[in-house]
Amino acid sequence: MIIVKKNLLFAICSLFLVGSITIGCKPEQKKEQEKAEVVVKTEIVNMSNSDEIKTRIARCNCGQLEVTIVGPDPERISLCHCNLCQRQSGSAFAIQARFPKEQVTVKGEATSWRFPIKGADPVDFTNCAEDGAEFHFCATCGSTVYYTSDLDDSRIGIKIGTLTEPDFPAPKITGHIKYRHPWTENIESLSMLVVQGEK
Numbered sequence: 001m002i003i004v005k006k007n008l009l010f011a012i013c014s015l016f017l018v019g020s021i022t023i024g025c026k027p028e029q030k031k032e033q034e035k036a037e038v039v040v041k042t043e044i045v046n047m048s049n050s051d052e053i054k055t056r057i058a059r060c061n062c063g064q065l066e067v068t069i070v071g072p073d074p075e076r077i078s079l080c081h082c083n084l085c086q087r088q089s090g091s092a093f094a095i096q097a098r099f100p101k102e103q104v105t106v107k108g109e110a111t112s113w114r115f116p117i118k119g120a121d122p123v124d125f126t127n128c129a130e131d132g133a134e135f136h137f138c139a140t141c142g143s144t145v146y147y148t149s150d151l152d153d154s155r156i157g158i159k160i161g162t163l164t165e166p167d168f169p170a171p172k173i174t175g176h177i178k179y180r181h182p183w184t185e186n187i188e189s190l191s192m193l194v195v196q197g198e199k
């Protein structure tokens, strides 16, 4: 517990550091700023979850593509506001977690596409996969269930929505917040009429 608190303290201090770098940042300084953010994320993901072994099943909407994960809660759970994630999820942001490859079993047929697309012009929108990623989805119903990153071939990313587990641990890191929909900062504060899901 003491170790976790120390990591948390370091992460918070680092966040303040990044905040100070961000102020007055020129476009050419963007790369350096992104490097600093990566350092902060690395510290935050070191905060571990329970070591309890759990079996989780990620599934597309038609059910033919299914991914079983057997292992403890993952270290890296992220919420991303980039345009790539917005388009891919069809929502304001995307959430995903990376599990060690050996904990993941894929059943069914996945179709995939690579980002960036080979031979295409560079994209003009913000994205979290410029170093290369492959996204795997069900060709029948369209759900993107998992992905791999060229920077980390030891793990497989799972799109958390495909688990349909509300008690799955909350994201620990976030990115591309400059591009977020402002209301996502505090969803609980929104005045919304609940019209579905009260069974």
Ligand SMILES: [Zn+2]
Pocket: 060, 061, 062, 063, 064, 065, 138, 139, 140, 141, 142, 143
């Ligand atoms: Zn499907």
Ligand SMILES: [Zn+2]
Pocket: 080, 081, 082, 083, 084, 085, 086, 094, 127, 128, 129, 176
């Ligand atoms: Zn993203």
